[in-house]
Amino acid sequence: MDSVTQTMPMEDLLVELNCWAGGVGAREVRPGLTVCRFDAPGPYSWGPAHGVTFGLVAQGRLSVDIGRIAHGCGPREGVVFTDRLCPAVDVVAASTDNPFLAMFLQIDAAIIRRMSINVLVSDAAAVPVARRGRTSGNQCSGTFSVDARLLHSVLRFLRALDGDLDERVLAPIYLQEIVYRLMQIVCCQDPLEVASHDSDADPTRAAIEYIRSHLTESITVSDIAREVRLSESAFAHTFRATIGVSPYQFLKSERLDAARRMLITGSGNKVSEVGRAVGYSSASHFIAEFKRRYAVTPREYANGKYSCAALDVVDRPDGAHARTAEMVKFPAGN
Secondary structure, eight states, rough: OOHHHHHHHHHHHHHHHHHOOOOSSEEETTTEEEEEESSEEEEEEEOOOOSSEEEEEESSEEEEEEETTTEEEEEEEEEEEETTTEEEEEEEEOOOOSSSEEEEEOOHHHHHHHHHHHHHHHOOOOOOOOSSSTTTOSSEEEEEEEOOOHHHHHHHHHHHHSHHHHHTTTTTHHHHHEEEEHTOOOOGGGHHHHTOOOOOOOOHHHHHHHHHHHHHHHOOOHHHHHEEETHHHHHHHHHHHSSSHHHHHHHHHHHHHHHHHHHHTOOOHHHHHHHHTTTTTOHHHHHHHHHHHHOOOHHHHHTTTOOEEEEEEOOOSSSOOOEEHHHHHOOOOO
């Protein structure tokens, strides 16, 4: 991406924030969204905010003091901090000709937890945020450079606030996009990780991580429910409401997907070994389940000499089964 392309979203952001600011001072344009414009340095009074706060500086410079550590934040830089401490925020660079312009967006921890779970479900190989260099529960991990993708997400969010329908329909989607982009930035993972686990009742995430770390064992839904300290019925209801499928279906899907990856990479010499490696004690049961999902046997899949549609069986609330086709193509051969 060239420098001209990178500059454009920043210029657009300056225009948007100037429009929303409406004058000098801090203006809460929407619940949880504050736009600041100051023409002189000075302290900015920051009250307790719910969840996680994402601050983005478009022009000027500020200093966020949390836990006796000052975090400087300049143009095209962001900062993320949680609600557990009330930071001291000082505008350190601002003038009439170049006023300080920034936005502070409060993000509910529930949105972060939900997005974190979505990322886990979508990518079985993804490393959970909690395992990426967490630094002892810091409430602020310093500033970070805001790339064009995050800037575009912020612009889409701000522009969606112009109309009632867009604000109701599109703004929540763009807010989730902002959270997703923030989760991809290493230096702000710590506060986001705090929020993603900032609940005594996060059974879905715990269940997913437990399933993926125990695929080689013959675990049951009852075992998983016991691990997350819920009754089996309560756990099944919560899991389905969050993920969209039952815990059993998710467990089976994870096992078969792990087996598929092993067959492609040649991690197992025999089909029975692959089946045992993903928690199937019976080779015939494993072969039947695999063929039911991918329309071919594990051995045929490993050979890769076919072109077919893999069928993924998803159980419905009424107990019936629905088949959804997913095209999986391989080189044809004899």
